[in-house]
Amino acid sequence: MPKDFKFCPVCGSPAPKSPPQPTHNPYSPPQPNYNQNPPPQPNYNPQYHTGHKDENTTLILSIILGLIGLPGIGHMYVGKVGKGVGILIGSWILIIVGVATLGIGLIVYLILFIWQIFDSRNLCRQYNQYLSQNGRPPW
Numbered sequence: 001m002p003k004d005f006k007f008c009p010v011c012g013s014p015a016p017k018s019p020p021q022p023t024h025n026p027y028s029p030p031q032p033n034y035n036q037n038p039p040p041q042p043n044y045n046p047q048y049h050t051g052h053k054d055e056n057t058t059l060i061l062s063i064i065l066g067l068i069g070l071p072g073i074g075h076m077y078v079g080k081v082g083k084g085v086g087i088l089i090g091s092w093i094l095i096i097v098g099v100a101t102l103g104i105g106l107i108v109y110l111i112l113f114i115w116q117i118f119d120s121r122n123l124c125r126q127y128n129q130y131l132s133q134n135g136r137p138p139w
Helices: 055-067 073-078 081-100 104-134
Strands: 005-007 014-016
Touching (some): 055 073, 073 081, 073 104
Antiparallel strands (some): 005 014
């Protein structure tokens, strides 16, 4: 190229030295390029958008809250509120009976506590499977 040519600082295209005629306005916003691929989307996890219940959350609610005297919360999380309230009230009655009978009610409470952990997890699996197949919650 001859020495009298310079390059545009924005786009790099050759521009004659005189008379300077910019090919574009450097102060205008860049025009979108519609031929490019769209920007990458963040990881999409359908579990957080379709109403699926997390099995780990169900287990944590059933175990931790069950240890402090609130079993049945895992059932309420899954949507079985009546069953969860029944387990909660039944466990309180068993604790009272266990204290009054010096331990017999507490043995039954321990059995109820272990059962409600497994039952809430199974209900969570059923809930998620039904929701995946039918697109709506089962209960």
